[in-house]
Amino acid sequence: MLKTILVDDEELSIKRLNKILAECGEIQICNTFSNSLEAYEYIKENKIDVAFLDISMPDMDGMTFSGMLRDMDSDIDVVFITGYDEYAVKAFELNALDYLLKPVTSERLQKTLDKIKKKRRYVQKNPGLKVSFFNGFKICTAGDEGREIKLRSPKTEELFAFIVYKGTTNREEIVDTLWEGFDFDKALKNINSNIYYIRKALSVYGLEDCIKTGKKEIGIEKGRVACDLFEFERLIKESKKNSIKDAGINEKAIELYSGGFLNGKGYEWALEKARNLEKDYMELLEEAARYYAESEQPQKALAKLFKILETDSLREDVHYQIILLYMGLGKKNEARQQYLMLEKLLKEELGIRPKAKIRRLFQ
Template structure:
């Protein structure tokens, strides 16, 4: 049974839609409103699966009402009903399930009901699966152990990545146009933005992703539910009360499978890529210290070598490697590393090792 709410400021239109929908035993009308403000207030408790909503109402524009409805009931589908078609683009930007022009014909309404019925079982079939969002290494959105979403275009894929990076905050239309379509004609850029949002929502819907997992508001605010998002998990661990525990650090290392949005040439992602890379390096350094304390020298050397390859100028890495080789009695390794490090910073930076490193090296020699 599909629970539906009808909203139209014209009572005859409301009754007419009710009459047409009562021919479908699958549809249960649980509320009818001529006042959209009252409808918004009660829909949060009713949690209907679909709302048939008039766009052109004097108290509140249907587009704005739909945005408020999705904020309070993100799993609800919106079907716009109106005598005017100039709102079509804006309606699809908000990701309406359908858009029906008045006067409504039984044939046209049957197509809408069919769409509602087709969508309902998708969520149920996917409900016990884990949706994974990977941005560290290969960028993809996929159900666990399934093929990932195939985006309609590269720009659609980039737009989703930008919304994801800025999840939880409202984003202005100007910001999106500036970041993703800076060199395009303004009118063309706006159309591409609207199309991009529409195709993101369409791709998520067709892949079976419920709005309780991923939703995008009319203010381009992307919100995540119970999904396995690697970047979010990495930050959660880094901010936790046990961030420096061995178990947490090891989990952080496992999560970081590659650079942020690796292989994607998104200029706006540069700083986040740098920040996450530094976080990963600090994680490896902390891990190596703990491994040295626990006499797990091979593991410590492995982590420090990884950091050295990524950032050979980090003095603490060379210091820890020299101390490790001192502990293990591997004098030749210490000498080779120090000489290699000294040559590198002289050629690249025109400097010598600091006094602390030099004294440590002398004590090993």
């Protein structure tokens, strides 16, 4: 059974919710409080699963209290209780699992309980989200099922992509990047609305806690988000640290780069990052080709060199290395075909001939 506490300064509201929860038979009500500070002290000493919090309380409002709970134990699910529907967006912005309008009905409460159970089942099965930046942008549930998650609009998707990319950001940076030229207050409303839509889409799979929001900062729970970009950059750093090059590290990073960073999305803020990542990818391919050539694995070296040409077909130095490898393998016809291809490309694209050292190979 789920262990819960109720925090509300209205005695009648506490009694009503207590009665409905007791009747459902799925909740163990550990304690009830009319004071947030007393509830906070209780949770310090006692493990709970769910906290039902009234938003409007005199000593400390429920939204402030929920932030303290999240800092103490991020596994606690928060359900707000309110008499005003206007708090809905704010509730989701502050990582609440759900919100209930007073007077609470058993039918509506059952939906909340179903959401809690569904989330906890998914959390057990899935470590969180799987986010892919290479060759576009895709969000899926992690684990065996891997269900794709679609967001409400292209702008909602761009906001989520930016938050995941940054790891942690703030509202001012988001406004400057995604809503430049907008009235600041209007831009903030757009941010809050889109955060609500993101959390709503994630809540279907019990993953809304993968995104964290505070008064100023917005970020992701990195421990619950698997991301190809993060792993690629980790492997790049690991590769650069090792004085003895590990081909396995390079191969893993190369495999992750399935296409350009946010390819096809047209996000201006992503352009410089895309160029830098492509440069890193090309360096990995060159390094891998050099390693395989030196360790007498010419076919693997050729495969990496051809991958470079898929991105930059005019690289004379790469064509030259391919030609030398073919000649070393005794494949003179393939070497000449490679030269003729280079000659044609340079003439059509730049109106020039291959460098003298390459031409001399066939004179």
